Amino acid sequence: MHIRSIFLSALLIMLPLHAHAQQRLTVVLMGDTGFNGPGAHVSEAGGFKRGELVAVEDAMAKIGPVIRGDVVLANLETVVTDRNDIPQREKMFVFRTHPAHVRALVRHGIDVLPLANNHAMDLGGAGAGETLRHMEGVPGLRAFPGLGRTREEAMQPHVFVVRGAKVAVSAVGNAGGGLPAREGEAGMLREDRDFAGVAARLAGEPADIRILSVHYGPEFAPLTEKAAQERFRKVESAGLTIIAGHHHHVARGVELSDGKLIAYGLGNFLHLGTQDMRRFDICRDYGLIVKAGLLRGRGGYAxxxxxxxxxxxxxxxxxxxxxxxxxxxxxxxxxLGSRLGEGRLRFAPQADGSGLWCAAGATDARCAGWQAPEASPREAEIAAACGKDVRRGNF
Structure with a gap:
């Protein structure tokens, strides 16, 4: 048995049985989210998909019950504004989402919306300022880190309490800039320059659970680069609980490093500006929801x-x-996890279509008799698909 599993088993055994239900939290992680097509004007009536209006209620109808948790995070990859007159940057895809649709997503249970990504600045500093202004007034939204009017504000963790646990969340993404911001505007730090600083600031925040959202890496690449693994693992020792990665539009492997959960890529969640990924191969044609069950012991949450x-x-x-x-x-x-090395997680397929990993000694009822699965009989086919060089298709 690995030393981490032995430690967690001891931690679970030391907890009194009657405390388990009260001390267990679920953190739900989801990928890229936005509610409008590329270049489309915003409308309170709905988001546009190929010129047709879509309502949030219809878009969330089948997935809403699946994302229940104590903390529910999705990367918000769009400017948030009710204005269509703000000039957009010269780039291939520009996204703006009406604040009414963000409020609707929050009503469906998404209460953490990191803002740092390569579309946060699509309308420049003015658009980022609009995003902050609207996010600050969303009922039920607990955290929206990643943008700021100053460098310190952009780096500052957003902190809240859920069921007695103090949670701190930070975000950093690619294609930032605009700091310090002009009056009424905002900017974003860049993950290629500021990743270590944002992570260190979060690690120093007094909290029970620390979550870092990172928008990074090449698109459509399911295999995680060694450099990304090394960088995320270094941060792990500084006291983070979860790192949630995204931007690739495809899922990547999941691992535990020194007891900390790293989801290297969550793929897309709900974004009207993205293409139908079903046109791709079996390594790229799906998105990923990750649900982390955290149990509080004497040493904190595991x-x-x-x-x-x-x-x-x-x-x-x-x-x-x-x-x-x-x-x-x-x-x-x-x-994909097997390519990560020692900390990889192997998920046992469940009857409902999900996959489950359990730590040794886990007291969650679903873990009774849990065993890591054998290699897939379609391993060669999977390896061939994941090894392809795939580029962006048309929307």
Whole structure:
């Protein structure tokens, strides 16, 4: 048994049984989210997908019940504004989402919306300022880190308390700039320059759970680069609980490093500005929801369970995959994890289409008799798909 598993087993044994239900928290992680098509004007009536209006209620109908948790995080990859007159930057894809749709997403349970990514500055500093102004008034939204009017504000963790646990969340992404910001505007730090500083600032925040959202890396690449692994693992020793990675539009492997959970890539969640990923191969045609079960012991919160839910139709109305299709994508995730080394997680396919990993000694009822799965009989096919060089298609 690995030393981390022995430590967690001892931690779980030391906890009194009656405390388990009260001390267990679920953190739900999801990828790229936005509610409008590229270049589309905003409308309170709905988001546009290929010129047709879509309502948040319809888009969330099948996935809403799946994302229940104590902390529910999704990367918000868009400017948030009710204005169509702000000039946009010269780039291939520009996203703006009406604040009414952000409020609707929060009503569906998404309460943490990191803002740092390569579309946060699509409308320049003025658009980023609009985003901050609107996010500050969303009822039920607990955290929206990643933008700021100053460098310190952009770096500052957002802190809140849920069921007695103090949670701190920070975010850093690619294609930042605009700091210090002009009056009424905002800017963003860059992950290639500021990753270590943002992580260190978060690690120093007095909190029970520390979550870092990172928008990084090449698109459509499911295999995690060694440099990214090394960088994220270094940060792990500084006291972070979870690192949530995104930007690739495809899922990547999941691991534990020194007891800290790293989801290297969550893929898309719900973004009307993205293409239908079903046109790609089995290594790229799904998104990923990660549910981390954290159990509080004398040494703080430890990762007891990790559940993954492969999803489809992320471009318009996400829903969980089921049956053989879901099982195959869980096996793909196990293959991607196998490329990460010692800390990789292997998920046992479940009857509902999800995959489950349990720490040794876990007291979660779902973990009774849990065993790591064998390699997939389709391993060669999976490896061939994940090894392809895939480029962006047309929306």
């Amino acid at each position: 990762v007891e369970t990790v559940e993954i839910v492969p999803i489809t139709k992320m471009h318009i109305a996400p829903e969980p995959l089921t049956g053989d299709a879901a099982r195959l994508r869980v096996e793909v995730m196990n293959y």
